[in-house]
Amino acid sequence: MTDLADRQKLSYIAAQAADARLNVELETEGMTLNLGPQHPATHGTLRIIVRLDGEQVIWAEPSAGYMHRGYEKLTEVRTFPQVTTLVNRIDWLGSFANEVPFILAAEKLMEIEAPPRAQWIRTILFELSRIANVSLFLGDLGVQLGAITPVFMAFRDREYVLNLIESATGGRFHPNFDRIGGLKDDLPEGWITETKQVMKKLRNFCDEIENLLFGNEIFQSRLRGIGVIPAEVAKQYGLSGANLRASGVDWDLRRDQALPLAYDKIDFKVWTHPDGDSFARCWIRLQETREATKIVDQLLDGIPSGPVMAKVPRIIKVPEGEAWVSTENPLGEMGYYVVSKGDLGPFRVKIRSASFNNISIVPWVLRGVYVPDVISILASLYFILGDIDR
Amino acid sequence: MPKPQVPGLVKGLGVTLGTMLQTIKPKKLGGGAATVQYPHEKETPPIRARGVIALREDNCTSCMLCVRSCPDWCIYIEAHKELAPPRRAGGAPRKVNKIDRFDIDYALCMYCGICVEVCPFDAIFWSPEYEYSEPKIADLLHDRTKLGEWMETVPEAPALEVGAEKKKGK
Amino acid sequence: MTALLAVDLPYWAQSLLRVLGGTVAVLLPAGTIVYLFLFKMMSFMQSRLGPMEAGPYGSMQLFAEVGKWLQKEDIAPERADIRVFRAAPLVVLMSTFLLVAVVPFGPDAYFTDFEAGVFYMLAVSSISTLGILMAGWSSANKYSLLGGLRAAGQLIAYELPMVLAVIGVVIQAGSMNLQTIVIKQNSDSIFGWDGLGYPYILTQFVAFLVFMIAVQAELTQTPFDMPIAESELVSGYMTEYSGFRFLIFFIAEFATAGVFAFIASVLFLGGWGVPFAWFGWDDINSVDNWMNFGGPLIMFTKMMVLTGIIMWVRFSYPRFREDQLQRFAWKVLIPVSLVNIMITAIFKVAF
Numbered sequence: 023m024t025d026l027a028d029r030q031k032l033s034y035i036a037a038q039a040a041d042a043r044l045n046v047e048l049e050t051e052g053m054t055l056n057l058g059p060q061h062p063a064t065h066g067t068l069r070i071i072v073r074l075d076g077e078q079v080i081w082a083e084p085s086a087g088y089m090h091r092g093y094e095k096l097t098e099v100r101t102f103p104q105v106t107t108l109v110n111r112i113d114w115l116g117s118f119a120n121e122v123p124f125i126l127a128a129e130k131l132m133e134i135e136a137p138p139r140a141q142w143i144r145t146i147l148f149e150l151s152r153i154a155n156v157s158l159f160l161g162d163l164g165v166q167l168g169a170i171t172p173v174f175m176a177f178r179d180r181e182y183v184l185n186l187i188e189s190a191t192g193g194r195f196h197p198n199f200d201r202i203g204g205l206k207d208d209l210p211e212g213w214i215t216e217t218k219q220v221m222k223k224l225r226n227f228c229d230e231i232e233n234l235l236f237g238n239e240i241f242q243s244r245l246r247g248i249g250v251i252p253a254e255v256a257k258q259y260g261l262s263g264a265n266l267r268a269s270g271v272d273w274d275l276r277r278d279q280a281l282p283l284a285y286d287k288i289d290f291k292v293w294t295h296p297d298g299d300s301f302a303r304c305w306i307r308l309q310e311t312r313e314a315t316k317i318v319d320q321l322l323d324g325i326p327s328g329p330v331m332a333k334v335p336r337i338i339k340v341p342e343g344e345a346w347v348s349t350e351n352p353l354g355e356m357g358y359y360v361v362s363k364g365d366l367g368p369f370r371v372k373i374r375s376a377s378f379n380n381i382s383i384v385p386w387v388l389r390g391v392y393v394p395d396v397i398s399i400l401a402s403l404y405f406i407l408g409d410i411d412r
Numbered sequence: 413m414p415k416p417q418v419p420g421l422v423k424g425l426g427v428t429l430g431t432m433l434q435t436i437k438p439k440k441l442g443g444g445a446a447t448v449q450y451p452h453e454k455e456t457p458p459i460r461a462r463g464v465i466a467l468r469e470d471n472c473t474s475c476m477l478c479v480r481s482c483p484d485w486c487i488y489i490e491a492h493k494e495l496a497p498p499r500r501a502g503g504a505p506r507k508v509n510k511i512d513r514f515d516i517d518y519a520l521c522m523y524c525g526i527c528v529e530v531c532p533f534d535a536i537f538w539s540p541e542y543e544y545s546e547p548k549i550a551d552l553l554h555d556r557t558k559l560g561e562w563m564e565t566v567p568e569a570p571a572l573e574v575g576a577e578k579k580k581g582k
Numbered sequence: 583m584t585a586l587l588a589v590d591l592p593y594w595a596q597s598l599l600r601v602l603g604g605t606v607a608v609l610l611p612a613g614t615i616v617y618l619f620l621f622k623m624m625s626f627m628q629s630r631l632g633p634m635e636a637g638p639y640g641s642m643q644l645f646a647e648v649g650k651w652l653q654k655e656d657i658a659p660e661r662a663d664i665r666v667f668r669a670a671p672l673v674v675l676m677s678t679f680l681l682v683a684v685v686p687f688g689p690d691a692y693f694t695d696f697e698a699g700v701f702y703m704l705a706v707s708s709i710s711t712l713g714i715l716m717a718g719w720s721s722a723n724k725y726s727l728l729g730g731l732r733a734a735g736q737l738i739a740y741e742l743p744m745v746l747a748v749i750g751v752v753i754q755a756g757s758m759n760l761q762t763i764v765i766k767q768n769s770d771s772i773f774g775w776d777g778l779g780y781p782y783i784l785t786q787f788v789a790f791l792v793f794m795i796a797v798q799a800e801l802t803q804t805p806f807d808m809p810i811a812e813s814e815l816v817s818g819y820m821t822e823y824s825g826f827r828f829l830i831f832f833i834a835e836f837a838t839a840g841v842f843a844f845i846a847s848v849l850f851l852g853g854w855g856v857p858f859a860w861f862g863w864d865d866i867n868s869v870d871n872w873m874n875f876g877g878p879l880i881m882f883t884k885m886m887v888l889t890g891i892i893m894w895v896r897f898s899y900p901r902f903r904e905d906q907l908q909r910f911a912w913k914v915l916i917p918v919s920l921v922n923i924m925i926t927a928i929f930k931v932a933f
Binding site: 031072077101103104107108116140171175178181185189190191192194196197206207208209210212213233234235236237238239240241242309325326327328329354378 | 504
C-alpha cells in the first residue's frame with residue numbers, strides 16, 4: 023500500500039492522463055450544457071456552464087452572481103447592531119454562525135470581551151447551527167444521488183435543532199441573537215435538558231444516514247474515487263472546512279486559533295481523510311455532525327454562571343481601526359475584515375465566505391468527469407448559494 | 413478476520429422499513445408521523461418566538477427610536493402634541509405625544525427584533541402569533557389598532573436557565 | 583375447460599369485453615400502486631402522512647391530480663418535432679396495453695391464449711424504448727436528449743438479462759404459453775408432495791432475482807433511474823411534457839410496473855392459480871368456475887407484493903451511474919443468467 027502523498031500524486035497523474043486522452047481522441051461535435059441558473063443540483067441560482075463531449079465534461083465554469091445582494095455595500099449604510107441581522111442571511115442554513123465572526127471583529131476593535139457564560143452559549147449555538155446546516159447536507163446528498171428518503175429524515179431531525187434555536191433566540195432561521203459584548207438574553211429554563219435529548223436524537227439520525235446512505239454499496243461506488251482533490255491543489259484553490267480536511271490537511275480554525283469562544287475548554291477530534299474524493303468529503307461531514315453533538319454535550323455540562331452581557335454603551339460607536347476575524351463555519355472558513363472610522367456603522371466590511379472559494383475549484387475538478395459525476399461532485403463540495411453571492 | 417457484515421443494501425431497506433413501522437404505529441405507543449396536519453392541529457411556538465410585533469399604545473411616546481433603528485425602515489409613526497391634565501392638582505398641564513399613525517409593513521419586516529430591543533418605554537413586544545397572512549401584499553401594512561389587538565397574545569417572558577444572572581427590575 | 587359465461591357472445595361483444603377488461607387490468611393496478619405505494623408507503627417511510635385531505639385518508643387524491651393535469655395547457659416546444667412529440671407518450675402507453683394482452687388471470691379469464699406468449703411479451707415490452715427515444719429526441723432539449731439516449735442504452739442492455747432469465751422458466755415448463763406455465767406450476771408436485779404446487783421461484787430463484795432487477799431497470803426506477811434523474815437531467819425525456827401527455831407517461835410508468843409484476847407472478851409465483859391439490863382438481867378442465875373471479879384477486883395480491891418490493895427499493899436507494907449500470911448488466915446479470923440456463927438445462931435433461 024502506498025502512503026498518502028504517493029496516492030494523491032497518483033490520482034493527480036491519473037486526472038492529467040484523462041485530460042490528455044480527451045485531446046487525442048477523435049473530434050466529435052461538442053455540446054454546451056447550462057447547468058442552471060434554474061437546476062435542481064445547484065441549490066439555488068448558480069449557473070455552471072459545461073462543455074460536453076458525449077457525456078464527458080471537457081470544460082466547466084461556474085458563473086455566480088444571480089443572487090448577489092450586495093451585503094458588503096449594505097453594511098456601510100447600517101449601524102453595527104443592524105449588521106448582524108443582515109449577515110444572518112449569508113449562509114441561511116447555519117445563520118447564527120455568520121454573526122459570530124462579525125461580532126468578534128467588532129469586539130476586537132472595541133477591546134471588550136464577552137463574559138464567559140456568553141462565550142459558552144455562543145459556542146453552543148455555533149455548533150447547533152453547524153448541525154442544522156450539515157444535517158441538511160447529509161439529507162440533500164441523497165437527493166442529488168437519487169435517493170429521496172434521506173432528505174425527509176434530515177428535515178425531521180433538523181427541526182428539533184431549529185426548535186432549540188428558536189426557543190433560545192426567538193428566530194428560527196435568522197436568530198440575530200449576538201450582540202457586541204455578549205448576547206441578547208440568557209437561555210430559557212429547561213433548555214439544557216432539552217438540548218441533551220435532541221443531541222441523542224441527532225446521533226441516532228447520523229446512524230440512520232450511515233446505514234441508509236453511507237453503507238450503501240451503490241452510494242459508495244458513485245462517490246469513491248470521484249472528484250479527487252489532492253492536498254496541494256486544495257490549498258492552492260483556497261478550499262477550507264470539510265473540503266480541505268477531506269484532502270488530508272489537518273486544519274481547523276476552532277482548534278488552531280485563540281478566539282474568545284469556549285473551544286479551548288473542551289476536547290474534540292478534528293476528522294481528516296486521506297483520500298480527497300467525494301466520499302471523503304461526505305464522510306468528513308457526517309463525522310463532524312457527530313462530533314458537534316458531542317461538543318454540545320460537553321459544553322452543556324460545563325456552562326459557567328454569570329451575566330451574558332458585558333458593560334457596553336447604549337449607543338455603540340466602534341473606535342477607529344481595522345480587524346480581521348475568521349471562524350470555522352459549517353461550510354469552511356468565514357471571516358470579516360471590518361474597517362471602522364469611529365462612526366455608528368462600519369466604514370467598510372469585506373466578507374470572506376467559504377462557499378465562494380470552495381466552488382472556485384469547480385473548473386479544475388470537473389474536467390474529464392461524466393455528467394452524473396458533476397452532480398455528485400457539486401453535492402459533495404457543498405455550497406450554499408447565499409454564501410457564494412452574498 | 414473481519415466479522416461477516418450485513419450488506420449496506422439490506423441495511424438501507426431496514427432503515428426505511430423501520431421508519432415506516434414507526435409512522436404507522438399509533439400515537440399512543442410513541443409512534444406517529446413527524447409532521448403535523450396543520451389546519452387541524454397546531455404546534456405551539458416557543459415563548460420567545462418572533463411571530464408578530466404588538467403595540468401598547470399608551471406607553472408609546474413616539475420617540476422614533478424604533479423607526480430609526482429599523483434596518484429596513486418598515487415602521488411609520490406620525491404624532492401630534494397634546495395637553496394632558498396635570499399629574500398633581502395645581503400643576504401645569506403636561507405636553508404628551510399622541511400617535512396618529514403607527515404602521516408596520518410586515519412585507520418589509522425582517523423580524524430582527526431590534527425595534528423591540530431599543531424601545532425605552534416598553535411599548536412594543538414580540539408575540540408568537542403567526543397566522544396573519546394576507547392575500548394581497550399591500551394588506552400586510554398593519555395599523556395601530558391591529559397591532560394593539562395582538563397585545564393580548566404577548567406571553568410572559570420565560571424563566572431563565574440555571575446559572576443565569578438575575579435581571580435587574582426593569 | 584368450462585366457459586366463462588354459459589352463453590356465446592357475438593364477436594363485437596367479446597371485443598368490447600376485452601377492451602374493458604384490458605383497461606381495467608392496466609388502470610386499476612396503476613391507480614392502486616400510485617395511491618398505496620407512491621402516496622402512502624413513501625410518505626410513511628419518510629415519517630409523514632402523505633395526502634390526507636381528498637377523501638378518507640386522501641384516497642381520492644389521484645382523481646384530483648388527474649383533474650389537475652387534464653386542465654393544464656398542452657405545451658410543445660417551438661422547435662420540437664411536433665408529431666413525434668405528440669405521439670411519444672401514446673407509444674409508451676401502447677406497450678403496456680400490448681403486454682397485458684397475454685397475461686392470464688384465470689382458467690378462462692384471459693385476453694388471448696397465445697402459444698408464443700413469453701416471446702410476444704418480451705418483444706412488445708421493448709416498444710416503450712421506442713417511445714422514450716422518440717420523446718427524448720423530439721423535445722429539442724439537451725436534457726431530454728441525454729435522457730432519451732441513456733434510456734435507450736439502458737433499456738436495451740436490460741432486455742437481454744430479462745430474456746435470459748425467462749428462458750430458465752421456459753425450459754423448465756417446456757412451453758412458451760403463459761397459461762400452460764401457470765397450470766404446470768400449480769399441478770406439479772415437489773418430490774411427490776403437492777401442498778405448494780411447484781412455483782418456479784423455488785428452482786429458478788436466481789432467474790427471479792435477475793428478472794426483478796431487469797424489471798426495475800426496464801421501469802427506470804431507482805437505482806436505475808438515470809434516464810429521468812431529477813437532480814441531474816431534470817426528469818430527462820419527460821422534461822418538456824405537461825398536462826395530459828405527462829399524465830400518460832406517469833400512468834404508463836406505474837401501469838407497466840403493475841403489468842411486469844403480473845408477468846413475474848405468472849412466471850415465478852404460480853400466477854392466478856392455487857395449488858390444484860388443495861381442491862382435488864386434476865387438471866385445467868376440472869378447475870372450478872369461481873377461479874375466474876378468484877384468479878384475478880390472487881394475481882392482484884401477488885402483483886401488490888412484487889410492486890411493493892420494487893417501490894421499497896426505489897424509495898431506499900440512490901442511483902447508479904450510467905457506465906456502472908451497463909457494466910452491471912453485461913458483466914454480472916448476463917453471465918449469471920447464462921449459467922442459470924445451463925444448469926437448468928442440465929437438470930432438465932438429467933431428470
